[in-house]
Amino acid sequence: MNNDEDKNNRLISNRTNAIAPSGIRKFFDLLGSIDGVISLGVGEPDYSTPWHIREAAIYSMEKGYTMYTSNSGIPELRQRLAEELKNRYKLEYDWQSELLITVGVSEALDLTMRAVINPGDEVIMTDPAYVAYDASVILSGGIPVRVPTVEEKSFELDAAEVETRITKKTKAILLGYPSNPTGAVMPREKLVKIAEVARKHNVLMIVDEIYSHLVYGMGHTCMATLPDMQYNTILLSGFSKSYAMTGWRVGYAAASKDIIAAMTKIHQYTIMCAPTMAQVAAIEALKSGQDDVMEMVEDYNRRRLVMVNGLREIGLSCFEPKGAFYAFPSIKSSGMSSEEFAEKLLVEEKVAVVPGTAFGKCGEGYIRCCYATSLKEIKEALERMKRFLDRHKA
Amino acid sequence: MLKKILKILEEDSRIAPEQIATMLGISEDEVSSIIKKAEDDGKILKYKTLINWDKVNDEHVWALIEVQVSPQRDTGYDAIAEKIYRFPQARSVYLMSGAYDLAVLVMGKSMHEIADFVGQKLSPIEGVRAAATHFIMKRYKEDGVIMNGPEEVKRQPVIL
Numbered sequence: 001m002n003n004d005e006d007k008n009n010r011l012i013s014n015r016t017n018a019i020a021p022s023g024i025r026k027f028f029d030l031l032g033s034i035d036g037v038i039s040l041g042v043g044e045p046d047y048s049t050p051w052h053i054r055e056a057a058i059y060s061m062e063k064g065y066t067m068y069t070s071n072s073g074i075p076e077l078r079q080r081l082a083e084e085l086k087n088r089y090k091l092e093y094d095w096q097s098e099l100l101i102t103v104g105v106s107e108a109l110d111l112t113m114r115a116v117i118n119p120g121d122e123v124i125m126t127d128p129a130y131v132a133y134d135a136s137v138i139l140s141g142g143i144p145v146r147v148p149t150v151e152e153k154s155f156e157l158d159a160a161e162v163e164t165r166i167t168k169k170t171k172a173i174l175l176g177y178p179s180n181p182t183g184a185v186m187p188r189e190k191l192v193k194i195a196e197v198a199r200k201h202n203v204l205m206i207v208d209e210i211y212s213h214l215v216y217g218m219g220h221t222c223m224a225t226l227p228d229m230q231y232n233t234i235l236l237s238g239f240s241k242s243y244a245m246t247g248w249r250v251g252y253a254a255a256s257k258d259i260i261a262a263m264t265k266i267h268q269y270t271i272m273c274a275p276t277m278a279q280v281a282a283i284e285a286l287k288s289g290q291d292d293v294m295e296m297v298e299d300y301n302r303r304r305l306v307m308v309n310g311l312r313e314i315g316l317s318c319f320e321p322k323g324a325f326y327a328f329p330s331i332k333s334s335g336m337s338s339e340e341f342a343e344k345l346l347v348e349e350k351v352a353v354v355p356g357t358a359f360g361k362c363g364e365g366y367i368r369c370c371y372a373t374s375l376k377e378i379k380e381a382l383e384r385m386k387r388f389l390d391r392h393k394a
Numbered sequence: 395m396l397k398k399i400l401k402i403l404e405e406d407s408r409i410a411p412e413q414i415a416t417m418l419g420i421s422e423d424e425v426s427s428i429i430k431k432a433e434d435d436g437k438i439l440k441y442k443t444l445i446n447w448d449k450v451n452d453e454h455v456w457a458l459i460e461v462q463v464s465p466q467r468d469t470g471y472d473a474i475a476e477k478i479y480r481f482p483q484a485r486s487v488y489l490m491s492g493a494y495d496l497a498v499l500v501m502g503k504s505m506h507e508i509a510d511f512v513g514q515k516l517s518p519i520e521g522v523r524a525a526a527t528h529f530i531m532k533r534y535k536e537d538g539v540i541m542n543g544p545e546e547v548k549r550q551p552v553i554l
Contacts (some may be wrong), residue, residue: 028551028552031551033554037551039549039551039552041551041552041553042549042550042551042552042553043552044549044553045551046547046549048545130554131554274476302402302417302418303417305416305417305418306413306416306417309416337533352551352552354552354554358554359554375413
């Protein structure tokens with residue numbers, strides 16, 4: 001470490017320094033310097049938000065809905081959300097005390113950790129997992145405990161493996177299924193077993209179900225619907241992926257009154273409220289966005305099959321992802337590390353993918369390929385990858 | 395499965411059966427035979443290309459003609475509609491509810507040509523009571539496609 005770095009690190013809090021810097025920063029810098037890149041590295045839909053949703057937000061601005069909303073979110077949005085959860089999952093949440101509208105799941109996750117974690121508390125999560133899980137726990141003074149999930153077991157989390165990691169310090173189990181980055185979905189019977197472990201050891205379940213609408217050929221099981229789990233679960237979700245609303249930043253948390261009250265306390269001092277126009281847009285999405293979701297899911301499914309088949313055809317082993325919009329093929333046969341593969345692929349063939357290691361040590365040997373991009377680009381990317389693999393055949 | 399295939403073809407008729415098979419998780423032969431049958435049944439009528447002629451400096455003129463007719467015993471509007479739609483100049487013909495009866499979309503090389511068609515061919519048809527011609531000045535959107543191109547994708551190239 002040189003002196004400047006040392007000095008800078010002393011200016012920054014220990015807690016922040018404890019978060020590992022992104023291992024792929026170099027990769028990002030490289031990406032910015034190359035033109036004509038086909039990116040499978042994105043993490044959002046390629047749809048713009050459906051027009052009727054955008055129009056509702058524009059109208060609200062014309063009408064002058066430009067002030068703060070209630071800290072917890074616009075009442076109509078919470079009422080409709082409660083209704084949606086009831087219709088979809090038969091879950092009854094009191095809209096006034098058990099729901100909180102947040103700035104995306106990102107904020108909801110941060111609030112959750114800050115609301116429940118004491119220094120030294122442990123949170124069990126998968127490896128690989130979405131990048132913010134680990135960081136949000138560390139920032140709250142907790143300790144992430146990673147449980148490897150493997151391709152051979154469809155990247156599903158095994159309850160027995162979770163149980164062996166439970167200690168007196170275990171506060172929660174954090175799950176993100178359908179999974180970013182693997183696209184894995186947890187079958188109901190496996191979730192039931194995890195719920196049993198959580199209840200037995202009196203550990204909270206925190207679930208990020210942002211991709212719950214994006215499942216293919218199977219239903220989504222919400223953790224909170226399992227026996228006795230509603231109030232032992234902090235359910236986090238939002239509008240970004242289902243309604244193609246990533247830039248609006250609207251998410252929510254549903255949990256027991258006490259937990260929502262604690263989260264709301266932090267939320268009101270740090271955020272005040274989610275953006276008003278974005279909340280109005282979310283109301284419109286709940287009111288009449290169901291057809292949009294179905295259309296998009298059908299379309300993602302078609303592209304999913306093209307991507308997975310294509311990856312297999314060019315010689316990569318690829319587990320069949322049943323959710324989200326990612327494929328997570330193994331690149332072990334290339335003999336390269338994930339980062340090396342991603343970097344060389346970018347430089348030589350101008351295709352951007354995300355090295356699996358960005359999501360944890362167990363992502364080594366894998367890359368994340370997002371298929372929420374046009375068929376034309378998927379096919380072109382696959383051709384370029386084939387050329388790349390042929391050239392680097394060991 | 396037929397509807398799923400038709401939806402894909404409606405969006406992109408050049409897509410190969412092999413690709414459709416992958417997208418729907420069925421065999422290529424199955425896709426081909428379903429398409430063949432739909433063509434034979436008249437469910438698929440034609441594979442067309444949507445062109446933005448404005449960009450090709452094409453001089454064609456389009457008009458929407460509102461036609462009022464007196465329906466006839468036994469055939470109603472159908473016989474008169476047929477007399478109109480037999481003309482190749484009539485690109486689309488619809489029976490409408492409301493203030494007029496038939497909407498006829500006409501294409502011609504010039505305004506003059508369309509005026510001649512309306513005055514000499516369409517209006518004299520027995521049973522046609524009146525025809526109001528509206529020339530199309532600009533095409534913004536056709537068949538669900540915005541003419542000046544889809545929205546630009548403004549995504550960040552890599553998001554974790």
